Amino acid sequence: MKFIKQRFAIKCCARGIASIFLLLLAVCGQAQAHQHQHKHNNKYLLETHDQVEQMRAAIMAKGRFADKFNQQKTYIDAKLMAPLNVPLPADAGGGYTHEVHKKNYADMLTAGRIFVLTQEPKYAQYVKRVLFAYADMYPSLPLHPKQKEQSPGKLFWQSLNEAVWLVYSIQAYDSIKGVLSDQEKMRIESNLFEPMVDYLSEQSPQTFNKIHNHGTWATAAVGMAGYVMDKPDWVEKSLYGLDKSGTGGFMRQLDELFSPQGYYNEGPYYQRYALMPFVLFAKAIEVNQPEREIFKHRDNILIKAINTTVQLSYNGLFFAINDAIKDKGIDTVELVHGVAIAYGITQETGLLSIVEKQNNILLTGYGLEVANALDANKKTAYPFASMSFGDGLKGDEGALLVFRQNQADDHQTLVFKATSQGLGHGHFDKLQWMFYNKGQEIVSDYGAARFLNIEAKYGGHYLPENNTYAKQTVAHNTLVVDQMSHFNGSTAKGNKYHPQVLFTQLDEHLNISSASMQNAYDDINFTRTQALVNTPEGKVFVLDILDVDALTNTKHVYDLPVHFNGQFIDSNVVLDSYTQQQRALGDNNGYQHLWLQSKGATTDDLVKVTWLKDRTFYTHTTVNSAAKTATNSSANTQDQSLLMTRIGANDPNFNLIANQALINRVSGANDHQFLSVLEVHGEYNPTQEFTLNSHSQLTSLANISDVIGLPNLNVFSVQFDGELEYLLVINKTDSQVTFDYKQKKHVITRKATLLRAN
Amino acid sequence: MKFIKQRFAIKCCARGIASIFLLLLAVCGQAQAHQHQHKHNNKYLLETHDQVEQMRAAIMAKGRFADKFNQQKTYIDAKLMAPLNVPLPADAGGGYTHEVHKKNYADMLTAGRIFVLTQEPKYAQYVKRVLFAYADMYPSLPLHPKQKEQSPGKLFWQSLNEAVWLVYSIQAYDSIKGVLSDQEKMRIESNLFEPMVDYLSEQSPQTFNKIHNHGTWATAAVGMAGYVMDKPDWVEKSLYGLDKSGTGGFMRQLDELFSPQGYYNEGPYYQRYALMPFVLFAKAIEVNQPEREIFKHRDNILIKAINTTVQLSYNGLFFAINDAIKDKGIDTVELVHGVAIAYGITQETGLLSIVEKQNNILLTGYGLEVANALDANKKTAYPFASMSFGDGLKGDEGALLVFRQNQADDHQTLVFKATSQGLGHGHFDKLQWMFYNKGQEIVSDYGAARFLNIEAKYGGHYLPENNTYAKQTVAHNTLVVDQMSHFNGSTAKGNKYHPQVLFTQLDEHLNISSASMQNAYDDINFTRTQALVNTPEGKVFVLDILDVDALTNTKHVYDLPVHFNGQFIDSNVVLDSYTQQQRALGDNNGYQHLWLQSKGATTDDLVKVTWLKDRTFYTHTTVNSAAKTATNSSANTQDQSLLMTRIGANDPNFNLIANQALINRVSGANDHQFLSVLEVHGEYNPTQEFTLNSHSQLTSLANISDVIGLPNLNVFSVQFDGELEYLLVINKTDSQVTFDYKQKKHVITRKATLLRAN
Numbered sequence A, B: 001m002k003f004i005k006q007r008f009a010i011k012c013c014a015r016g017i018a019s020i021f022l023l024l025l026a027v028c029g030q031a032q033a034h035q036h037q038h039k040h041n042n043k044y045l046l047e048t049h050d051q052v053e054q055m056r057a058a059i060m061a062k063g064r065f066a067d068k069f070n071q072q073k074t075y076i077d078a079k080l081m082a083p084l085n086v087p088l089p090a091d092a093g094g095g096y097t098h099e100v101h102k103k104n105y106a107d108m109l110t111a112g113r114i115f116v117l118t119q120e121p122k123y124a125q126y127v128k129r130v131l132f133a134y135a136d137m138y139p140s141l142p143l144h145p146k147q148k149e150q151s152p153g154k155l156f157w158q159s160l161n162e163a164v165w166l167v168y169s170i171q172a173y174d175s176i177k178g179v180l181s182d183q184e185k186m187r188i189e190s191n192l193f194e195p196m197v198d199y200l201s202e203q204s205p206q207t208f209n210k211i212h213n214h215g216t217w218a219t220a221a222v223g224m225a226g227y228v229m230d231k232p233d234w235v236e237k238s239l240y241g242l243d244k245s246g247t248g249g250f251m252r253q254l255d256e257l258f259s260p261q262g263y264y265n266e267g268p269y270y271q272r273y274a275l276m277p278f279v280l281f282a283k284a285i286e287v288n289q290p291e292r293e294i295f296k297h298r299d300n301i302l303i304k305a306i307n308t309t310v311q312l313s314y315n316g317l318f319f320a321i322n323d324a325i326k327d328k329g330i331d332t333v334e335l336v337h338g339v340a341i342a343y344g345i346t347q348e349t350g351l352l353s354i355v356e357k358q359n360n361i362l363l364t365g366y367g368l369e370v371a372n373a374l375d376a377n378k379k380t381a382y383p384f385a386s387m388s389f390g391d392g393l394k395g396d397e398g399a400l401l402v403f404r405q406n407q408a409d410d411h412q413t414l415v416f417k418a419t420s421q422g423l424g425h426g427h428f429d430k431l432q433w434m435f436y437n438k439g440q441e442i443v444s445d446y447g448a449a450r451f452l453n454i455e456a457k458y459g460g461h462y463l464p465e466n467n468t469y470a471k472q473t474v475a476h477n478t479l480v481v482d483q484m485s486h487f488n489g490s491t492a493k494g495n496k497y498h499p500q501v502l503f504t505q506l507d508e509h510l511n512i513s514s515a516s517m518q519n520a521y522d523d524i525n526f527t528r529t530q531a532l533v534n535t536p537e538g539k540v541f542v543l544d545i546l547d548v549d550a551l552t553n554t555k556h557v558y559d560l561p562v563h564f565n566g567q568f569i570d571s572n573v574v575l576d577s578y579t580q581q582q583r584a585l586g587d588n589n590g591y592q593h594l595w596l597q598s599k600g601a602t603t604d605d606l607v608k609v610t611w612l613k614d615r616t617f618y619t620h621t622t623v624n625s626a627a628k629t630a631t632n633s634s635a636n637t638q639d640q641s642l643l644m645t646r647i648g649a650n651d652p653n654f655n656l657i658a659n660q661a662l663i664n665r666v667s668g669a670n671d672h673q674f675l676s677v678l679e680v681h682g683e684y685n686p687t688q689e690f691t692l693n694s695h696s697q698l699t700s701l702a703n704i705s706d707v708i709g710l711p712n713l714n715v716f717s718v719q720f721d722g723e724l725e726y727l728l729v730i731n732k733t734d735s736q737v738t739f740d741y742k743q744k745k746h747v748i749t750r751k752a753t754l755l756r757a758n
Helices: A002-015 A018-035 A048-060 A063-081 A098-116 A121-140 A159-179 A182-200 A212-230 A232-240 A250-257 A269-290 A294-311 A331-344 A351-358 A365-375 A464-470 A493-497 A631-638 B003-017 B018-035 B049-058 B064-080 B096-118 B123-139 B160-177 B180-198 B212-228 B231-240 B250-256 B267-287 B296-311 B333-346 B350-358 B364-375 B465-470 B490-494 B633-635
Strands: A387-390 A398-405 A413-418 A432-437 A440-443 A502-504 A510-521 A524-533 A540-550 A556-562 A569-573 A581-583 A594-598 A608-614 A614-621 A639-647 A660-669 A673-679 A683-685 A689-691 A698-703 A713-720 A724-731 A739-740 A744-748 A752-756 B389-391 B401-406 B411-419 B432-437 B440-443 B500-506 B509-519 B523-533 B540-550 B557-560 B567-571 B581-585 B594-598 B606-615 B615-624 B639-647 B660-669 B671-683 B683-685 B688-691 B698-703 B714-720 B724-731 B737-741 B744-748 B752-756
Touching: A048 A063, A048 A098, A048 A365, A048 A594, A063 A098, A063 A121, A063 A365, A098 A121, A098 A159, A098 A331, A098 B639, A121 A159, A159 A182, A159 A212, A159 A269, A182 A212, A182 A569, A250 A269, A250 A294, A269 A294, A294 A331, A294 A387, A331 A351, A331 A365, A331 B557, A351 A365, A387 A502, A398 A502, A398 A510, A398 A524, A413 A510, A413 A524, A493 B018, A510 A724, A510 A752, A524 A752, A540 A556, A540 A689, A540 A713, A556 A673, A608 A639, A608 A698, A614 A683, A614 A698, A639 B737, A660 A673, A673 A698, A673 B639, A683 B540, A689 B096, A698 B364, A713 A739, A724 A744, A724 B567, A744 A752, B003 B671, B049 B064, B049 B096, B049 B364, B064 B096, B064 B123, B064 B364, B096 B160, B123 B180, B123 B509, B160 B180, B160 B267, B180 B212, B212 B231, B212 B250, B212 B267, B231 B250, B250 B267, B250 B296, B250 B500, B250 B671, B267 B296, B267 B333, B296 B333, B296 B389, B333 B350, B333 B364, B333 B752, B350 B364, B389 B500, B401 B500, B401 B509, B401 B523, B401 B615, B411 B509, B432 B540, B509 B724, B509 B752, B523 B724, B523 B752, B557 B671, B581 B594, B594 B752, B615 B683, B615 B698, B660 B671, B714 B737, B724 B744, B744 B752
Parallel strands: none
Antiparallel strands: A387 A398, A398 A413, A413 A432, A432 A440, A502 A510, A510 A524, A524 A540, A540 A673, A556 A660, A569 A608, A581 B581, A594 A639, A608 A614, A614 A673, A639 A660, A683 A689, A698 A713, A713 A724, A724 A752, A739 A744, B389 B401, B401 B411, B411 B432, B432 B440, B500 B509, B509 B523, B523 B540, B540 B671, B557 B660, B567 B606, B594 B639, B606 B615, B615 B671, B639 B660, B683 B688, B698 B714, B714 B724, B724 B752, B737 B744
């Protein structure tokens, strides 16, 4: 009876519609506060008694779990004898004391785990000694001397790190609490954990109640401490906010921080980071209060979020959109926990191949489960797939489109970023794209300008160049109007508007989506259609149609950069090169960081640039609007040129990485269509000394909608080697349309269709 | 009797001392011409009857050989049905017809091998059809339309490719000859192979008799054809030159193209290429005339050459000295043959781990041997070692010094290039160095400016920038005087002079060598001492002492570039940056290709630059001579600055790769000592989010010879963290020397000694 009632309470929360959401939450929250009894007794925070027994048996047997146990035991045994090192907080992120305090929680956690498994007192002693040292120091600590602006910590420069410290250390404490005397427990709890919880919750209401990953870390830390120290009140506050109304807290974070598809609006790099407190706290809730059915909440949103984080990776690394550090990927500890926990709940064997790549078995109940499953060869391939990840609370504020050609590790992947801004870590990159092949970035996003934890680089913070370059529109593969960034570089404005996805179609040979963006510029709207094509004849290409819609008669300069990765091989443009000296391309909005290497125009119909990355050639081709004939009378007033750039200007501290880009620039334009193709072609084989198809095979690219003459159809022709001709047909209606082309009749039944024209 | 006489004949050749060398060779050559009977009957060119039987059995069993057979059979079965494609020669290297003719010989060879193994007529038919097509075309071919200057071919733009074609095709013919009618054989031999042999030998005497790898390809092709077609005269000419005097030909190539340590003077990239005809022809000689004991010639020189080629690699890729294409390594087909043949002769199981990395089992007798050995798990680690590879006929014309820390794949390796010029493919890089760690180049040589086989890049030739940049001294990590290259960029002059190695000592914690160079500049000699140090306390560093000895009173500008690979992190020099525009650093000798990014001077004692490559930090430190006090009175007139550069100026076609360098520049100097250290330190771990020791720990670096005050000792102090102090002591004498330093007594018994000073 109680159980049913409580489920209803949770459901009523989840279903609360916007207008009565706050009210309902308040009611639910209070109801739950009374209904839930804290059930933590003699059980560990993250595993059941049974699991603990199984783990203790597993370390005596053979397998991945025992291997990891032995490795970790060897590691921590060496630590046990070392003198304690609990220095007074002094350094910023990446600095000495910062790293020592991080190391301490990691070592305590390890020792705690080994104690759970072995019950050998020396491990508990070690954790106790370290916690005592912190308990002796903590009460007298002032705010950190290098405190970060918004929310300082005491052990660390920001309270975020303090919450992380608590998430780990409370687990270590949980492991050994059972063998401590009341006096010892009191020394640790009253001097360390209670004041820390108080500092992170009551004294930091803005962070604690924030619907943001910083808030999730704080609520998880406090909630987990609540379970371990038997403080139901802390748990309730963590779940429903300090006032327990549901306007803040973990449940609302679950409801609002992920889209229905499990997409976190700052992008995968932060999604991975945000995931840790979500999955750990949720696991603690599940173990301690299974009746809350936390993993079923909002249609299994946490499992979706874990899977989405994996899907948003290529060759093990996350898509580097927004403020992403590029070398982060699926082996981060957050996903090690997340994927193992998800497997424990779903038993999806595809997750096991991710676990295997992570190569990091955890000494937890859920760690044992994946270790056993891998030992039993249950692993199957992870089902990477072409998917649309809706952004926003309802999944309708734009989307991240991921197109994949197949399941191989080095398959082609196109990411079309039609998401919303993504808060403070978002970039001004509406409707940009990225492309991957053979395990490499080919058309890339710069990611964040930051050297995480490297003190010499601005203390490991985001560098000034993150704002002056990495966030700016020109640093991305999308439209720049008059050398201004989207929303004129205002995050506040960016957060107000999001793209509209017009359609998405994910088929075997054609993955395609179209989205439009308004308000990125005052008097310009733009619509982009991106298609990843893999024809039965083996041609692989991206078709990119960018329609610029000018709302006034003003003439503009449109730049369309392609940040490519590889060695420039060739162009059909005669480039006028700045050989003896070169200048920055502009003065601001990111342009000040680009050296203009060369510039040129062509009278050819197509503008081509070929580059080589590893052993594959890539050619980017754009229709040259300046070469157009009378069909578009305004075109003749336009000027189109190709600019080649490299990062490095106005970068006296070498904070930026010297990547290159090609920019197709159209000047004196009003409405305009950029029609482009990226071809994947050929092979350079230095081992066997041969080279195949190093030249672009694309011979013609055109918008032939006028030729077809049906107003409801947009038709694009892509021709290779002067022969093989494909048509991409986009039907603006929902009805069937028929047309003739080169003596062949075509019946169009879908939104987007790829045809052989010959 | 005959056997003994012949062995004597060979020995007398090998022992011939310089003064009577030519005479003896002439005598020996003629003697052999009469003594050797061509023994090729019913045996294959490269394997015995027994081996053929074993191979035929192996394809019916399980294992690597059978796997490869099945794979190759599947491949060639698909080819058998395809129409023949033997186009008229038209394109340069990398072009269509060039690649087709290469593909044809490879496919013929494969089909031939499958025929040997299966005896199924269809494979012989295929080879015959292709050879007929060539036989029909060849007699009427003029010189190739895109003929290369020096020595054009007919099928290919250069005769070198034609010789390669013959080396392969004659093997294919050898495989099927036994089932052809006399008429068929005549069609192929008289129309194709005989005229081709004639063209490559009698009509191309300069190439055929040349002591150079082009000569080796020609002699090997002709000699192998001689065995297959039973023409002892061709074999003799191949071995001893067209006039059979021994002044040209394969035997003299064996005697002169490798140093006694098996070093080929153009460097490993060309050594690998040159190796192919050596090992194949030698194998053919061994099979057909084992009494020549070709592999024992000159103290097993061919086996040494094969092993040296492997030793001259790091992480599978060759040291990129001279005109090297950087992505060439131990998996090239030349070494696949070489290593398998060497294993067949030596049974050294270390070679098997190279075979395993090559992952390319050959369908030959020696291929079967390594496949069987790998199947039987006989593999051991390849014994990579610190070694000195003497250059020149006697090994005394300089040396390539290779220092390795251990056997791991990602170990630290220092290459100190004190070799001679290396003929036309040599660079002006006397006494330069390179450094590798964790599988990566850290301090690098540019290698060749060339995109092999990529037509768009100057037809796949060496680019003009190979001369204007890659060969120039500034493109290397060595001394540049007054912005001029060594030997003023004259290869002819460079070939006249070579460095003198003064001493080399290869110990567990200290690998060190010293070499001096005269005549690279008219009035400057320089001596460099390079040490790779790995202390018991775990400090890893390179110590680099470059002494510049001015022969006149003229003041000079000395540049010492370090071409580093990684992201600049920090410097203690306040750099004056060219933020809005940047210029080329100079007008010629390679300087015209370097953008000067920034420049600065420091008053500190040390000039430091730190960079990050993958997850490790590197700091290069040089003593700031301008900061020196009164001890050296002339020092005050010197000016020392740090220049940061990036390649890219005067490169309108983007032919160069935009690598960076730091350059320590000392102006107004006469005699000078550059004293530098490269530290390997710290760890950047983005997965686990920690950073350790990102700052240089080197706190002091000094030449303290004056402090010690013993004229026979050079003493250098290297101090870390203000504590740990090491002394490198170099004893100029051969006697024991004793000295005191900081209350400790030190006894020096060796040439070079590394001490703890505290």
